Structures are given as C-alpha cells and as structure tokens.
Amino acid sequence: MALIIRSPDIDELPGLSDLCFRSKAVWGYDEKFMEACRRELSFAPQDLEQTHVAVAEEDGRILGVVQIRISAAEAELLKLFIEPEVVRKGTGRALFAWATDVSRRTGASRIVVEADPGAAPFYRKIGARDAGQAPSGSIPGRMLPRLVFDVLR
Numbered sequence: 505m506a507l508i509i510r511s512p513d514i515d516e517l518p519g520l521s522d523l524c525f526r527s528k529a530v531w532g533y534d535e536k537f538m539e540a541c542r543r544e545l546s547f548a549p550q551d552l553e554q555t556h557v558a559v560a561e562e563d564g565r566i567l568g569v570v571q572i573r574i575s576a577a578e579a580e581l582l583k584l585f586i587e588p589e590v591v592r593k594g595t596g597r598a599l600f601a602w603a604t605d606v607s608r609r610t611g612a613s614r615i616v617v618e619a620d621p622g623a624a625p626f627y628r629k630i631g632a633r634d635a636g637q638a639p640s641g642s643i644p645g646r647m648l649p650r651l652v653f654d655v656l657r
C-alpha cells in the first residue's frame with residue numbers, strides 16, 4: 505500500500521504528540537530528560553494555523569509527522585518524528601520532501617534544523633550541511649547540531 509502524505513485533523517493532534525514522544529525516546533533518554541522535552545514534542549491546535557504540519561499514513565496507520573514554520577526566506581523544521589518500529593524505511597525522507605516542497609512554494613530558500621544528535625546523520629544523508637550548534641529549547645545548557653538544507657528552485 506502506498507504512503508500518503510496529508511494534513512492532520514485537529515482531533516489527531518494528541519495522538520501525534522504521543523507519536524513524537526515515543527519516537528524521541530528511541531535514543532534512550534531517561535524519564536527526566538523526556539519529561540523536560542514533552543512540551544516541545546507536543547502539538548497545540550494553533551499549530552495547524554501558524555505552521556505547516558503533515559502526516560505520513562499507510563494502510564490507515566500514521567507512521568510519522570513533520571512540522572515546519574516559515575518566516576520569510578527561512579523554514580524551521582520544528583518536528584520530524586517517525587514511529588520507532590518503522591524507522592529506516594523511507595518515511596523520514598518522504599516527509600522531509602514534503603517540507604521541501606512547501607518551503608519552495610512559499611518562497612523559503614533554506615530549511616534550518618536543530619537536530620537531535622542521533623538524527624544528524626539522517627539530515628546529512630538527505631543533503632543538509634552542518635552549520636554550527638544551537639541551544640536546546642528543552643534542556644538548559646544542552647547544545648544541538650544545527651544543519652541547513654538548501655531548497656533548490
């Protein structure tokens with residue numbers, strides 16, 4: 505069955521927040537760390553108006569979610585999370601391609617990612633370049649790899 509990329513409904517947001525939490529946990533963080541990240545891993549209803557969100561669905565099951573925020577020439581990747589049991593099957597690449605399309609259509613020329621260190625090799629693999637570090641939005645004092653993906657016209 506084919507992978508469908510579509511917008512989520514508002515009543516799917518709590519389930520998507522849970523998906524992000526499960527997905528982030530694959531890197532083996534402890535409970536305290538995960539709780540500190542919970543807000544950043546959650547969706548709020550206004551996200552559907554203020555940002556661009558898409559899910560990847562196959563056989564009626566949601567396998568992953570992506571969220572970007574566009575401001576002028578720059579798109580910020582806020583979330584990209586895949587269900588743990590289906591990682592490395594192309595879902596992340598498909599959702600990132602959707603984010604690239606939206607960025608191109610809305611005039612953004614690059615996508616900036618403040619990545620989990622475990623996910624940085626994925627972004628490099630799909631064409632992003634390293635661009636320094638950025639402070640974590642959840643854990644004071646933690647620095648994250650910052651990567652930039654150029655959106656080709």
Ligand SMILES: CC(C)(COP(=O)(O)OP(=O)(O)OC[C@H]1O[C@@H](n2cnc3c(N)ncnc32)[C@H](O)[C@@H]1OP(=O)(O)O)[C@@H](O)C(=O)NCCC(=O)NCCS
Nearest residue numbers: 527585586591592593594595596597619620623625626629
């Ligand atoms: C990182 C993540 C989004 C990647 O999505 P995915 O569906 O597993 O990745 P894909 O299958 O589309 O992989 C695309 C390519 O990147 C490679 N890749 C994926 N994850 C990788 C990793 N952790 N390390 C090295 N390469 C990786 C794949 O092998 C594939 O290469 P190929 O085209 O040569 O086969 C996913 O693993 C995930 O959700 N991880 C946990 C949560 C997380 O950290 N999210 C990112 C927050 S910034």
